[in-house]
Amino acid sequence: MTNAKLRQALRFLGVDEAAGRVYLALLEVAPAPLGAVGASAGLGDEELAAAYGELVDAGLASAADEAGDVVAPVPPAAGLEILARHRAAEVEESRIAVGGAFESFRRHRLAAYNDDLVEVVTGDAIGARMRHAWASAREQIRQFESPPYVAVPGAREDALATLARGVTQRVVYSRASLEHPGHLKDVIEPCIEAGEQARVLPSVPVKLLIIDEAYALVSLSITEADVVNTLLVVQPCGLLSALVALFEQSWHNALPLHGGTARPGGLAPADRRLLRLLAGGASDEAIARELGVSRRTLFRRLQILMARLGAANRFQLALQAERAGWL
Incomplete structure (x- = not known):
């Protein structure tokens, strides 16, 4: 594995840049005095102490002698398990926080959806609104994708056309999306081959489509509103910011599905x-x-x-x- 890929893997687990540099230095020069490790990583004493302390707390490094002057990496199995659980707990905390914010929002504002902040789209109008969203994207689309699926004619073609226009497309799929008959082959893989950045989680908290920084489309199930086939269009506000934060946290913890187009x-x-x-x-x-x-x-x-x-x-x-x- 290259150093760049290892640093990326450590970031996925919540190890910051400085600690990642120290870990790479440990792999190259350890066992060695901590000062020599810091010199290899290019860090000063204060930054080195903080970064090394983070690795020790994560179970990835420790002293290699009784005096504690010489340090080395340790077998990572236990430490990686702790880090993975910590990241999963952060995602769960984010879901709870955003879920609570949304429920509060729904109770206080959903009845007034005709204002400029939020719009409710139902029934046959959903497909047209989603196609308009894809066409309106200029820089980036962020999406949580999971069954059940609403039949929107031309949805895959809209996604491919958006990618062809150079719009960045990041999608977090649920495991159920991959297991949905034919969906991986017919929908997900063509988009990945066209340049979509795809990742997967066991589940996603909500069906979500964020268009640039402009607005978001949130699919509501019957358990979240007293209507069926409902789409909530969220304009710039605190809720939109929370949805963006939820996506980025989930993206950070999801497993990449994309790779080079070569085989x-x-x-x-x-x-x-x-x-x-x-x-x-x-x-x-x-x-x-x-x-x-x-x-x-x-x-x-x-x-x-x-x-x-x-x-x-x-x-x-x-x-x-x-x-x-x-x-």
Whole structure:
């Protein structure tokens, strides 16, 4: 793994830039005095002490002798588990905070939706409003994507056309999106190949589409409003800022689905789809159904891929595939 990829992986786990530089220096020169590590990382004493303390707290480094002068990295299994749980807790806290803010907003403002702050769109008007949103994007689209899906003719074509115009498109998919029959092959993969930046989480808190910094579309289920097939259009306000923050936090913690458009080592499209489903946490039944193969054939393909990447289990397979750029 390159230093850049390792730094990115550490950032995903909440390790800041300075601590990441110290960790890389530890891997290069340790065991060594802390001062030598700081010199390798290019940090002064105060910044070094803070960064090294962060690594110790995360369970990634410790003293290598009784005097404590020599330091070294430690096996990361326990530390990584702590960091991963911490990031998951932060996402959950963000969801609770935004959910509470939205509920307060809904109770106090939804009845007055005809003002300039929020608009409610229902029924057949939803499809037209969503297509207009895609067409109006100029710089960036951020999206949470999950079933159930409202049939909007031309939705995939709208997304591809937006990408072709040079609009940045970042999408966090739920695991259910990958498992939805045909959705990965027919919708998600064409958009990824066209330049979409895609990531996946076990679930997303709400169906959301943020257009530039201008407004957001939030799909409301019947449990959130006394209407069916409802779309809330949120104009710039505190709620829009909260939705943007929720997206960015979730994006930071989600697993990337995109990689280079090339297929390293002759990787077949079906095998790339298998790896994406596996990384997204899809069940064996869902993966076999999506690929149109039996479970026995699926297990044989997994064994072949594990052998190619030197992986001993499925977790290592997903990790090695991400490192190789196969996802």
